[in-house]
Structure formats: C-alpha cells, structure tokens
Amino acid sequence: MNSRRLAPLALLAAGGLLLSACSSAGGGDGDGGGSGEKLASLSIMAPYLSATPPEADDPVGEKLSELAGLDLEMQWVPNAEYGDRTNVVLAGDDIPDVMVIQQKSQGFVQTAEAGGFWDLTDYLASGDYPNLVTENEDVQQASSVNGKVFGVYRARDVVRTSISIRKDWLKNLGLEEPTNTDELMEVARAFTEDDPDGNGKDDTYGMIIPAWGATIGTGSPYDAIETWFGAGNVWKDDGGTLVPSFTTPEWKQALDYEKTLISSGYVNKDYATMDGTTGWNEPFVNGKGGIIIDVQSRAAQLAGLFKDQDPKTYDQKVALVGNIAGPNGDFALPTPGYSGFLAVPKASVQTEDQLKQVLTALDALAGKDGQVLENNGIEGDNFTVEDGYAAFDESKQDYTDVVSGAWAQIGTNVAGYVAYKPKPETAYDAELAQERLDLQEKDLEKAVFNPAGALVSKTYSTNGVQLDQVIADARIQYISGQIDESGLDAAIAQWKSSGGDQVTSEMNELYGQLG
Incomplete structure (x- = not known):
C-alpha cells in the first residue's frame, strides 16, 4: 500500500x-x-x-x-x-x-x-x-x-430496551406483566411491600438500578422511562425545531416518576453507587430485587444464572416485557x-x-x-x-x-443479519430468543429516534462533556431529593448559558440543511 x-x-x-x-x-x-x-x-x-x-x-x-x-x-x-x-x-x-x-x-x-x-x-x-x-x-x-x-x-x-421481571414473584402476587408506567409502579410497590418471595420478611424491593453517571442518551433506565413519558430521545422535534429533551415538560414529569420510585423505597438504596458492570444481576437472582430495565440480552443472562442454580425451574424465573406506554403516549427507546x-x-x-x-x-x-x-x-x-x-x-x-x-x-450487516444464530440449549431458551425478536419487531413501530443523531455541533464537539455533566448531575440530584425544582431549573439555565444555547442554535441550523 x-x-x-x-x-x-x-x-x-x-x-x-x-x-x-x-x-x-x-x-x-x-x-x-x-x-x-x-x-x-x-x-x-x-x-x-x-x-x-x-x-x-x-x-x-x-x-x-x-x-x-x-x-x-x-x-x-x-x-x-x-x-x-x-x-x-x-x-x-x-x-x-x-x-x-x-x-x-x-x-x-x-x-x-x-x-x-x-x-x-x-x-x-x-x-x-x-x-x-x-x-x-x-x-x-x-x-x-x-x-x-x-x-x-x-x-x-435497533431496539434492545426491555424490562426483565421476576416471573415467579408476579405469579406469587397474582400480578400481570405491566403494560404502562402506572402498572410498572404498582409492580415495583408490590415487590417492595407485599412479600413477593413469601418468606415473611421485609427484605425485597422493586427495581434494580445501578450507578449511571453518564448523561441522557446513554441507554440508562432513566432514559427509557423518560422516552416512555414522551420526552423524546436526547433531542425532540417540536414543530420543526429541535429542543433538548431535558427542556420538555414530559422530561420533568418522568423525573418526578423516577423520584417517586426512589423516595418510596422501590429502588435499591445504593442506586447511586452500585457497580453497573457486575452488580445488578446478583440481587435479581438472589431474591432482593425483581425489576431491571436494560437490554433484552439481560433476560438471557439472568435465565442462564438461574439455570446454573436449578436447571429444572429456571424457566419459571424471568419474564421479558418490551417498552411500555406512558401517560402521554406509547413510545419505545431505540439504540442508535x-x-x-x-x-x-x-x-x-x-x-x-x-x-x-x-x-x-x-x-x-x-x-x-x-x-x-x-x-x-x-x-x-x-x-x-x-x-x-x-x-x-x-x-x-x-x-x-x-x-x-x-x-x-x-462485519457491517447493514442489509440484515443473515449468519447463523447459536443453537438454543433448551426449548425455553429458543422461546426466549424468539420473544426478543418479536418484541424488537413490535417496538420498532413505535421507536423514537434521535432526530439530531446525524448532526455534529462544533460547540458541542469542544464543550459537550462539560455540558452533559451539568444535566447528568442535576438529574441524579433531583430524583434523589438533593435539589428541588428550582435547583433543576437553575442547572438547565446553567447549561444554556454555558454553551447550550449555542449548541441548540447550531443543531437547528444543521437540521434545516438536512432536507
């Protein structure tokens, strides 16, 4: 060469x-x-x-x-x-x-x-x-x-976000798989307060969330909830104009929902520090928490861990649910x-x-x-x-x-993946794999893509890390009760004055050129 x-x-x-x-x-x-x-x-x-x-x-x-x-x-x-x-x-x-x-x-x-x-x-x-x-x-x-x-x-x-839920806990409490955010809140409450494992002890909670220091648009459980509420996906097209998702009323509504989950004790107490690489499977498998919002492959991981414990009953432990409806519509969070x-x-x-x-x-x-x-x-x-x-x-x-x-x-696979998938070990594994494909097809129809995914703002390229951190910090501080609504508004105002308004202006100029 x-x-x-x-x-x-x-x-x-x-x-x-x-x-x-x-x-x-x-x-x-x-x-x-x-x-x-x-x-x-x-x-x-x-x-x-x-x-x-x-x-x-x-x-x-x-x-x-x-x-x-x-x-x-x-x-x-x-x-x-x-x-x-x-x-x-x-x-x-x-x-x-x-x-x-x-x-x-x-x-x-x-x-x-x-x-x-x-x-x-x-x-x-x-x-x-x-x-x-x-x-x-x-x-x-x-x-x-x-x-x-x-x-x-x-x-x-394109679509991987899903909810893994303890299937046996749902059965024990006579609950159905949630179809919307209100029902998800109720399942989280019941898993916390109604003794889902039947051991007579107050030793369970609903949702497992690991530390997620990155800002919006990184596939966190918070991102999923905010999309379900209709906040968009990083950016939102508001009548032809791009606005940051965290400036929408739907985003604030979603944060209040997240705040309720945390203040009610429906989330693990160490949500701000739990190791996100290895930490959140353990409480699910060991009977501490019963809900994980993450990629679909998480369900297969969890099923595999249950299989290691008991191959005869592992198929009764994990339910897989796709993106659910929020109070303002039915949306799904896609990947890039x-x-x-x-x-x-x-x-x-x-x-x-x-x-x-x-x-x-x-x-x-x-x-x-x-x-x-x-x-x-x-x-x-x-x-x-x-x-x-x-x-x-x-x-x-x-x-x-x-x-x-x-x-x-x-490998690119842009025209579709046509290689062979690994052979499932059991009928349940095959069923779970097919369920993932069915959910992907269903959720793709309501996927909310980032309308600014193609755009590269010069200001964001040089100042984006600092700007992102302002919102990342404010989100976790608000849902944990460290700041109130005025503090959240102040953080957003800081983002705007520190270069965020310039980013928004540049993004909209580029957006208008896409055609």
Whole structure:
C-alpha cells in the first residue's frame, strides 16, 4: 500500500485545513488522485475484543480474502487502545485502506469534513452494492455526519430496551406483566411491600438500578422511562425545531416518576453507587430485587444464572416485557442502531476506481458467506448447522471466541443479519430468543429516534462533556431529593448559558440543511 499522510488532527482543529492527500486529488472534487493503479490488497484496521487477535494465516481470513477478491491485510488493535491508535494513525504516515471508526469523534468529523474520507452517500444509494444498502434509513441517517455518509455502519439491534421481571414473584402476587408506567409502579410497590418471595420478611424491593453517571442518551433506565413519558430521545422535534429533551415538560414529569420510585423505597438504596458492570444481576437472582430495565440480552443472562442454580425451574424465573406506554403516549427507546462504521481514507484509496474496488470487496464480505465466516467461523470446523442454528464445537471455543471477538468487528450487516444464530440449549431458551425478536419487531413501530443523531455541533464537539455533566448531575440530584425544582431549573439555565444555547442554535441550523 502506498504510504500517505493525513494532516495532523491538531492542525485540522486549529485551521480547518484540507488534507494534503486531497489537495493533490484534482481540487478535492472526490475523484481522488495518485497513479490510478488497482489495489493489489486491502488493508483494514480493526479492534479485537478476544484475548488474542487472529494469526496472520488464520483460515477465516484466507476465506474472506477469497470472497473479497483482494488479500486482506489486517491491522488488529486491542479494543481498549483503539481510540488512541485511531488518532495516531490518522496523524501518521501509513494509512490503511479501510478503518473501523468507533465513534464520531471530533477528530474524525474534522478529518471527514476536511476531505480526508470518501463521501459514500451516492455510492451506497446507487444500488451497485446491494449488501451495503441499509434496511433502516433512520440508522443510516444517524450514522452520517450532518447528512453525509462517510462510512458503512456496523449494524446492531435497533431496539434492545426491555424490562426483565421476576416471573415467579408476579405469579406469587397474582400480578400481570405491566403494560404502562402506572402498572410498572404498582409492580415495583408490590415487590417492595407485599412479600413477593413469601418468606415473611421485609427484605425485597422493586427495581434494580445501578450507578449511571453518564448523561441522557446513554441507554440508562432513566432514559427509557423518560422516552416512555414522551420526552423524546436526547433531542425532540417540536414543530420543526429541535429542543433538548431535558427542556420538555414530559422530561420533568418522568423525573418526578423516577423520584417517586426512589423516595418510596422501590429502588435499591445504593442506586447511586452500585457497580453497573457486575452488580445488578446478583440481587435479581438472589431474591432482593425483581425489576431491571436494560437490554433484552439481560433476560438471557439472568435465565442462564438461574439455570446454573436449578436447571429444572429456571424457566419459571424471568419474564421479558418490551417498552411500555406512558401517560402521554406509547413510545419505545431505540439504540442508535449501529456501532461505528467502516470508513475509507482518501490518503490510501486515491481514485474512484480504487474506491469501487473497496466497496465491491466490502459488499462481498457483507453477503451471507462473509457474515457466516465473520460471526460463526468455518462450517464443519468449529461449528455445524443444526435446524438452522450454529452448533459450536466446545473443544474449539477459544477459536470461536477469536472469530466473534475479532472478525465480527469488520462485519457491517447493514442489509440484515443473515449468519447463523447459536443453537438454543433448551426449548425455553429458543422461546426466549424468539420473544426478543418479536418484541424488537413490535417496538420498532413505535421507536423514537434521535432526530439530531446525524448532526455534529462544533460547540458541542469542544464543550459537550462539560455540558452533559451539568444535566447528568442535576438529574441524579433531583430524583434523589438533593435539589428541588428550582435547583433543576437553575442547572438547565446553567447549561444554556454555558454553551447550550449555542449548541441548540447550531443543531437547528444543521437540521434545516438536512432536507
């Protein structure tokens, strides 16, 4: 691969300079530059989450190269180091042909808008690459930068929010699964006050919430409740104008609901400090709390823990409920629907012909054969197909972990996931998996996407962390009773005067340009 250098990110931030690679590309009109030679290989930088990355002669990589029609030259980076490495690579001398970009960071956005990455909007819309045609335009828009698509997004479940509830406790108390926020409050009360486990002791509570220091829009239980109340999703379109969700009356109404849960004792007392990575399964399984608002996979985790305790009764412990109605309507909280994207730097892929080579390769990798290799491995080696599922060879689990922890990171699946799902161990596991799919389909119809998901405000890029913290602190202080309504209003006023009003102005200007 020819070595090319992108302008250092610091220079981009300071002066908004065009990239040196693009200045030689015929005026930066998108045609690229260089000799126009065909690519002989395809270098890809990607993170790995497995204990080790694939070996250079990994058989999955060899088969993916055959599919792509180009030798894949992988540059694997530990996931924990990936963000820092991305910045170093963008400022360095050797840029890969394709990069996994994990988030729309300030550096990436500035580099893209300065011309450092190919704008793929028209190429993906052409239909020439059917496996790269999105099945969800909302997600495609959200993954863009101010409406321009600079990468093929890596698809993830669009709707994952759900409620896991102790099924046996509902049965013991003669309660039905909740369908709205009032019924959820009643279940939380009953689980706290009505001895759901029948041991005659006052030793249970309703809802398990871990510490969640991040601000709105991070998938917390608070975010879900606020969406159910009609506050929107980070931003809300109010008659064509974007307003921050935390400035809506519905948001305040939702906070009062959360405050009632806490002040009534229906939530674990350590909600502000509980470890969110490991803490909230234990009280559910050990009979302390009975409700968790989180991703759907949480239910499968909990069922698995109950199975470890008693394989004969574990199917009677967990009920899975989707997004529920609030007092102002019936809404569902979606995810962004993607986890980063594959972007193509112009420093290495310099001509349109080379870009089409890359997109053709990525299209092939996104087909069924590619998805199976990236997500399952090699059929007949580490897995076989049974009843339409992947049955994995337990003796080769380490290798399967490398497949899912590394090769899956270059998978896009934007046209739909068509690889094999793991074979369920029991009929109940299959039933729970199907219930998840049914809930996703149902909740997608009422999903409230962030209308500003595609937009990148310059002020927010530089001051967003500080602004977010103002609202994060105010929310937890209000629902815990540390500040009253006037204190909450003061925090929102502080957000506005500290740059929030400028962010809102910039976002609305960009919103008007989306068309």
